[in-house]
Structures are given as C-alpha cells and as structure tokens.
Amino acid sequence: MISPDFVADHNASRASDQDADYEALGRQLRRRSIDVDRVAADVAGFRVALPSWAVGTGGTRFARYPGPGEPRDVFDKLEDCAVIRRLTGATDEVSLHFPWDQPADLPALRARADALGLRFAPVNSNTFQDQPGQKHSYKYGSLTHTDAAVRAQAVAHNIDCIRMGKILGSRALTVWIGDGANFPGQQHTARAFERYLESAAQIYAALPDDWSMLIEHKMYEPAFYATVIQDWGSSLMAAQALGPKALCLVDLGHHAPNVNIEMIVARLIHAGRLGGFHFNDSRYGDDDLDTGSINPYRLFLVFNELIDAEWRRAHNPPLAHMLDQSHNITDPVESLISSTIELQRAQAQALLVDRAALAEYQAGNDALMASQALKAAFTTDVSTILAKARLLNGAAIDPLGAYRASGYRQACADARPAAHGGGGGIV
Ligand code: RM4
Ligand code: MN
Ligand code: MN
Numbered sequence: 001m002i003s004p005d006f007v008a009d010h011n012a013s014r015a016s017d018q019d020a021d022y023e024a025l026g027r028q029l030r031r032r033s034i035d036v037d038r039v040a041a042d043v044a045g046f047r048v049a050l051p052s053w054a055v056g057t058g059g060t061r062f063a064r065y066p067g068p069g070e071p072r073d074v075f076d077k078l079e080d081c082a083v084i085r086r087l088t089g090a091t092d093e094v095s096l097h098f099p100w101d102q103p104a105d106l107p108a109l110r111a112r113a114d115a116l117g118l119r120f121a122p123v124n125s126n127t128f129q130d131q132p133g134q135k136h137s138y139k140y141g142s143l144t145h146t147d148a149a150v151r152a153q154a155v156a157h158n159i160d161c162i163r164m165g166k167i168l169g170s171r172a173l174t175v176w177i178g179d180g181a182n183f184p185g186q187q188h189t190a191r192a193f194e195r196y197l198e199s200a201a202q203i204y205a206a207l208p209d210d211w212s213m214l215i216e217h218k219m220y221e222p223a224f225y226a227t228v229i230q231d232w233g234s235s236l237m238a239a240q241a242l243g244p245k246a247l248c249l250v251d252l253g254h255h256a257p258n259v260n261i262e263m264i265v266a267r268l269i270h271a272g273r274l275g276g277f278h279f280n281d282s283r284y285g286d287d288d289l290d291t292g293s294i295n296p297y298r299l300f301l302v303f304n305e306l307i308d309a310e311w312r313r314a315h316n317p318p319l320a321h322m323l324d325q326s327h328n329i330t331d332p333v334e335s336l337i338s339s340t341i342e343l344q345r346a347q348a349q350a351l352l353v354d355r356a357a358l359a360e361y362q363a364g365n366d367a368l369m370a371s372q373a374l375k376a377a378f379t380t381d382v383s384t385i386l387a388k389a390r391l392l393n394g395a396a397i398d399p400l401g402a403y404r405a406s407g408y409r410q411a412c413a414d415a416r417p418a419a420h421g422g423g424g425g426i427v
Contacts, residue, residue: 052096055333180227
C-alpha cells in the first residue's frame with residue numbers, strides 16, 4: 001500500500017513548480033473572467049467509480065498476456081483500487097461484477113472496503129456467461145430466452161445481485177445482457193424485446209426504494225446480427241416501461257464509430273433518464289480502450305452537455321460515473337489513473353466554456369464563433385488545475401510518477417504469485 005507520507009514526500013519536490021503554474025493559469029483565466037479556484041474546487045468534487053474487473057489484465061478473443069502481481073481475488077482488487085484512490089483522490093467507489101467478485105463473506109468484504117476508505121458503486125449482474133454448476137445455459141440468451149425456466153434463472157441471479165449489493169451498501173444494479181441473434185430470422189425481434197420487458201419488470205419489482213436499475217445498451221457483441229437492447233432508444237423505452245427507478249446507462253464504447261454520443265446524452269437528460277456512464281474510448285468496434293486515449297474532444301463534448309445541464313438546472317437524477325475498460329498491454333493501475341485524470345480534464349475544460357457567450361453566438365447563428373467558444377475551453381491546458389484538485393483531496397501532484405516511484409507493482413509481483421495463465425477472454 002502507498003502511504004500518505006510517501007505521497008506527501010513525492011509532492012514536496014513538485015510543490016513550487018505547481019504553485020507557479022497554477023498562479024500563471026489563474027492570471028490567464030481571470031482575463032477570461034474565470035475564477036481558477038472555483039474550477040479547481042469543482043474538479044476536486046468529481047468522483048468516478050473503478051470497475052473491479054479492470055484492475056486485472058484483460059485480453060482479446062485471441063490471447064491474454066497476464067502482467068506481474070495481478071490481483072488474485074476481490075480483496076486484492078480492492079487494494080489496487082485503494083492505491084488509485086490515494087494517488088488520484090477521485091475514486092472512492094468500486095463497482096463489483098457478480099459472480100466474478102462474489103466472496104463467501106460479504107460483511108468481511110464491506111469491512112475491508114471501509115478500512116481502505118472505499119465504498120461500493122452499482123453492482124453488475126452477469127448472465128452473458130455460464131457459471132460452473134449452473135442449471136440452464138445462456139447460450140441462446142438469458143432475460144430474453146425463449147424458455148421461461150432460463151429467464152427465471154437469469155431473473156433470480158439479478159435479484160441475488162440486489163441482495164448482495166444491499167449487504168455491501170450499494171444503491172444500484174447495472175444490467176447488461178448479451179442476448180441477441182447472429183442470424184436474421186434466428187430470433188423473433190418483437191417478442192424478444194417483450195420477453196426482456198417481462199423479465200426486467202420482475203427484477204425491477206425487487207429493487208429497494210432507494211435503488212435504481214441502470215439499463216446498459218450495446219450495439220453488438222457477442223450477438224453480431226441483432227442485440228435486444230442495442231441502442232439508447234430500446235434502453236429508454238425499457239426504462240419508461242419499467243418505472244422511475246429505471247435509468248439508462250451510456251457506455252461510450254457501445255456505439256457505432258462516429259455516432260454523436262453527446263446528443264444521446266442530451267436526449268436522455270431531456271427525458272430525465274440518464275443514469276450514468278461507463279467511460280472508455282474506442283476507435284473501430286472495440287469498446288474498452290483507455291478513456292480519452294483516442295478522441296478526447298468527444299469526451300469533452302459529453303462533459304460539455306453535462307455541465308450545460310447543470311448550468312440550466314435540467315431535471316435528471318444524480319449520475320453514476322464509472323470506468324469500464326479492458327487493459328491488455330498496460331499496467332491496469334496506470335491505465336485507471338490516467339483515465340481518471342482524463343475525465344477530470346474533460347470536466348475542467350467543460351467548466352471553462354463561456355456559456356453566456358456561447359448562448360449569444362447560438363442565438364445569432366454564428367456557427368464559427370460558437371465552435372470557437374468550445375475550442376477555447378478545450379485547448380486550454382488545465383493540467384495544473386487537475387493537480388490542484390488532487391492536492392485539495394490529499395492526493396498526488398503527479399500520480400503516475402508517484403506510482404512508478406513507489407515500487408507498488410513489484411511489491412505485488414512478490415506478494416501475489418501468478419494464479420493463472422494466458423487464455424482468451426476479457427478477464
Ligand atoms: C460489456 C459491458 C458491461 C461489462 C462487461 C464486462 O461489454 O460493457 O458493462 O460489464 O462488458
Ligand atoms: Mn459497460
Ligand atoms: Mn463494453
């Protein structure tokens with residue numbers, strides 16, 4: 001574990017440069033009538049949950065190349081998450097995936113999280129894989145299966161996830177299903193959706209009053225011809241059919257290339273049904289690259305919609321921000337640190353948008369200046385604001401530098417002998 005003293009020592013040698021850079025940017029922003037301390041305070045309040053499944057090395061259909069010192073169980077995963085929290089100051093919550101993370105002793109897991117300063121974000125169910133000893137197979141679907149017994153089993157698993165989440169202090173269930181078809185004609189398109197609604201209603205009925213159900217859409221994979229909950233339209237229809245506790249979760253990687261995701265965000269906010277995000281990035285059909293690594297402008301535009309919605313006090317429930325990535329070639333801790341920073345960067349940039357000026361340009365149909373208003377915010381180097389926000393949270397000025405200097409990965413390699421080899425699969 002990386003200690004607060006270690007972080008303080010690491011910060012000490014960087015503090016004077018940081019102060020100078022922050023002051024210089026503060027002067028620059030003042031000329032734009034922006035209070036740098038307000039922006040830093042807002043960024044310091046930003047939180048994103050870590051996905052438990054992302055601290056292990058991921059893989060593709062072809063291979064998985066394990067890294068040294070990978071977590072062997074959910075307790076090890078929490079340790080890695082606590083390191084990311086200590087260094088970024090922004091990741092207090094962990095999102096668990098059942099049954100991958102199902103420990104025998106849930107109260108012990110909660111106590112361990114408490115001791116590490118962590119809490120539990122929405123829990124995820126898994127009916128896209130068969131588990132050892134499971135009675136019915138999900139090969140041809142789960143919540144939408146043609147056989148009522150399979151659907152009942154998938155519903156029961158989701159209700160069990162709610163039970164476990166309650167013990168852990170979680171407040172939401174995220175439901176993503178892989179159900180769909182590989183061939184035209186394989187599945188009755190309309191009836192499959194009806195079966196989804198019927199099964200989802202049973203899960204919904206088991207939600208405690210203060211819980212929400214986050215419905216996650218995905219265009220394709222593992223079903224390659226048609227997926228039952230393929231887009232935000234299906235997701236929103238389902239949420240509206242189920243009731244007010246059902247909200248739509250947008251995983252940035254689950255859309256066709258070039259889809260205008262910020263517009264989807266705006267529409268879901270209009271409906272009051274945006275529940276949260278799974279952040280990541282993508283280029284082609286991949287859906288789990290590091291956040292901000294491919295298209296940071298798109299990420300900024302998503303945050304621009306969120307800040308705009310706050311600015312005009314749009315009516316939408318609080319959002320569950322989560323990362324959802326697969327780290328195949330990097331140290332997962334480093335990828336999660338840098339992704340957290342990229343989210344804060346997008347937030348800080350969006351906070352710099354001169355919204356009054358933008359509104360005037362829009363009213364006057366001044367397309368060029370309107371786009372310049374966004375670009376002026378996006379092209380401002382906000383790194384020193386992010387460092388200031390981390391300092392406000394007792395975290396590191398340079399999280400990646402501190403992580404590398406700490407020797408944490410080597411210590412894990414010594415303490416956690418390799419548990420498994422290099423097969424395919426995402427985890
Ligand atoms: C899916 C989807 C889900 C995640 C799984 C592991 O593509 O993004 O959110 O739980 O992957
Ligand atoms: Mn996801
Ligand atoms: Mn995904």
